[in-house]
Amino acid sequence: MERARSFLQSPTYGNLVTVLSIDGGGIRGIIPGTMLSFLESELQKLDGEDARLADYFDVIAGTSTGGLVTAMLTAPDENNRPIFAAKDINDFYLEHCPKIFPQDSTSIIGEAVEKLKVVRGPKYDGEYLHKIVREKLGDIRLNETLTNVVIPTFDIKRLQPVIFSSYEVKKNDSLDALLSDICIGTSAAPTYLPAHHFETQNSRTGEAREFNLIDGAVAANNPALVAINEVTKEIHQGNTDFFPMRPTEYGRFLVISLGTGSGKCEEKYAAANAAKWGVLGWLTAGGSCPLVDVFTQASSDMVDFHLATVFQALHSEKNYLRIQDDSLEGTVSSVDIATHENLNNLVKVGEELLKKPVSRVNMETGIYEPAHQSTNEEALVRVAGILSKERRVREMRSPHGKAEGCRRSYF
Numbered sequence: 001m002e003r004a005r006s007f008l009q010s011p012t013y014g015n016l017v018t019v020l021s022i023d024g025g026g027i028r029g030i031i032p033g034t035m036l037s038f039l040e041s042e043l044q045k046l047d048g049e050d051a052r053l054a055d056y057f058d059v060i061a062g063t064s065t066g067g068l069v070t071a072m073l074t075a076p077d078e079n080n081r082p083i084f085a086a087k088d089i090n091d092f093y094l095e096h097c098p099k100i101f102p103q104d105s106t107s108i109i110g111e112a113v114e115k116l117k118v119v120r121g122p123k124y125d126g127e128y129l130h131k132i133v134r135e136k137l138g139d140i141r142l143n144e145t146l147t148n149v150v151i152p153t154f155d156i157k158r159l160q161p162v163i164f165s166s167y168e169v170k171k172n173d174s175l176d177a178l179l180s181d182i183c184i185g186t187s188a189a190p191t192y193l194p195a196h197h198f199e200t201q202n203s204r205t206g207e208a209r210e211f212n213l214i215d216g217a218v219a220a221n222n223p224a225l226v227a228i229n230e231v232t233k234e235i236h237q238g239n240t241d242f243f244p245m246r247p248t249e250y251g252r253f254l255v256i257s258l259g260t261g262s263g264k265c266e267e268k269y270a271a272a273n274a275a276k277w278g279v280l281g282w283l284t285a286g287g288s289c290p291l292v293d294v295f296t297q298a299s300s301d302m303v304d305f306h307l308a309t310v311f312q313a314l315h316s317e318k319n320y321l322r323i324q325d326d327s328l329e330g331t332v333s334s335v336d337i338a339t340h341e342n343l344n345n346l347v348k349v350g351e352e353l354l355k356k357p358v359s360r361v362n363m364e365t366g367i368y369e370p371a372h373q374s375t376n377e378e379a380l381v382r383v384a385g386i387l388s389k390e391r392r393v394r395e396m397r398s399p400h401g402k403a404e405g406c407r408r409s410y411f
Helices: 026-047 065-074 087-100 108-120 127-137 179-186 224-236 279-287 290-313 340-355 376-397
Strands: 017-022 059-062 148-155 160-165 196-201 208-214 253-258 320-323 357-361 368-375
Touching: 017 026, 017 065, 017 224, 026 065, 026 087, 026 253, 026 340, 026 376, 059 065, 059 224, 065 087, 065 127, 065 148, 065 179, 087 127, 087 340, 127 179, 148 179, 148 224, 160 224, 179 196, 179 208, 224 253, 224 290, 253 290, 253 376, 279 290, 290 320, 290 357, 320 357, 320 376, 340 376, 357 376, 368 376
Parallel strands: 017 059, 017 253, 059 148, 253 320
Antiparallel strands: 148 160, 148 208, 196 208, 357 368
16 A cells, blocks of 8 residues: 655645655665765754655655665655665665675686676576565565655566656556565666566556566666656646646756766776677676676766756756766776675775765766865755755645745755
């Protein structure tokens, strides 16, 4: 049964549509985990220790590891509060990633075994991931999340993306899958983890729907645009949860998009080498999987290019905050080297990223360059203030509020 979401998740009482988006990236989910922990702590300074991110965002979107984080932030416990606080995310990764991605020997023989495993099947069996996700999320379904979620996956039987959306599930309950199945599906990165099959049933027709899913990153590693499209579609269709606005009125959106880092500055692959690769090379060269690296990075960058251009063109740059580190080198750029040393190094990467200046992607080079002098930490403090004000406005204007007040913009 669908949980009744708070009026705070109804933008019709506020000034903004608030969107949080989290990229895919395996163990590098620790990096956005650090950003989320900081943002939630700032909200708690303003609104009390019970404040949670799900209280402030109309939509939380995530792909692959970002989909798992999305579920952690929005799945309800027995008190109808998120089962995880943002500060718990990195502890989860540090505890469980070494078991999800067990590391074999780094000897020459060990490397040969790894390559053989990739040729014969997925690098990891996924059993521990399935176990821990089912244990944490239980029988919670998509319709029960505490705020709207959007989690992209890709169905390899139909060769098309499947977007698990809180908005769509109201119209088509065959999408009302267990959150655990959705998380396992969106995390099933080709060559790393096995594809995931499950079925749901339409309550009205009784018909079963079959899903054969792999990592949503093949369609949208950066799900920010998918989330905005879901909202835009609802506005166009007259959803009364939204205040009157044009579907493309991006100035009324506040979008926080968190990347999981990349190794662009490392210049990992050269055409001279790639020209000699066969199937094995594209799957294993450089101790990684170049094919997966290429399509996930391309997907993320294309979305960022588009959104940065649109928000700039509409003079709404401050409404779009992308936090990404493209200077990762060595093992921290991996999606699966889950040694305790590497995981702790990723925590440090996230902490250092907070201190770096807010950056925007250069459309010509693809490299992130400082946009102005404020740091990501300072930007998130500003975002926390905006979110807190927006929440108070909604409380005041709601049927349970004290007064209607007049509409105003914070920008």
